[in-house]
Amino acid sequence: MISVELPLVGDVVWQDWEQWAPLAISVLTLIAALGAWIVAGRAARRSKRLAEATTKQTKVFDEQVSIARDAIALAQQEAQSARADADRQRAESYRMRRMLEEARLDVLAPTIVARAFPEGSGTPGRPALEYCQLTTGGQDRWRQLTGQLQVGRDETYAFRTALTIWFENVSDGVAQVNVIEPAGGELDLLPGHPLVVPARESRSVTWMRLWTSRDLDSDARIQDPAAWLFNLTFTVTDLGVHVRDTYAFDGDLRFFDRDGSWLVVMPEPPLPWTSDVASMLSGRTYESLPASVS
Helix, strand or coil: CHHHHHHHHHHHHHHHHHHHEEEEEEEEEEEEHHHHHHHHHHHHHHHHHHHHHHHHHHHHHHHHHHHHHHHHHHHHHHHHHHHHHHHHHHHHHHHHHHHHHHHHHHHHCEEEEEEEEEEECCCCCCCCEEEEEEECCCCCCCCCCCCEEECCCCEEEEEEEEEEEEEEEEECEEEEEEEHHHHHHHECCCCCEEEEEEEECCCEEEEEEEEEEHHCCHHHHHHHHHHHEEEEEEEEEEECCCCEEECCEECCCCCEECCCCCCECCCCCCCCCCEEEECCCCCCCEECCCCCCC
């Protein structure tokens, strides 16, 4: 009896195991999965906390970088403002020193009143013209032109006009006059030697200009300002050459015109002689400024 029942019990146990084994495995798998989920959740929460901490640190770092940049920009701006203020102060100091030095030298600068008169006349008037005919053998004598003269292309004439220029020194210091642009003419001055005008006195020089009909053989040459503009220019300095002023005339000496092939010569310029006084040009030059303000 016993030997017969034992196999039956073994069969029952084996059958039960086969029936419950999958369920046990499923339970164990579920437990393992649940454990893994719990572990993963904890890891995820740790990762989230780490990410949040990293984000906060990054934000704090960015704020610190922004504050540092703002501080650097402010420091640079303040440095630039300080340099600009220093430059303005230096420029203002330089300007004041130069103004004071120029004012000191201005006292030494003489003042000249220069007037141009027709030669031999002590009063303003229109310049006159003289002429002579040139021939192969020479030239005839100079004559005063009293009426209009027409010169053909086969004739050669010479013309000249002269002005007396008076330089009046209206200041209390001696003046030196140097002509730097003779306006196409010549002066009765020694080359390279200035005209010295004592204080409160006047000195005169004669200016003369020559033309020939060959110089005026086209309308372009006649209209060129170099042929008719009396722009004699001169400088005035004190004896120590501390200050230099420049003066210039602006006179009209249009004696000539053309009518076809004829050169038309007039005894005096057609326009009134209104520019007989030289004007002082802008831009006084200080020759002896100290190096600190020059």
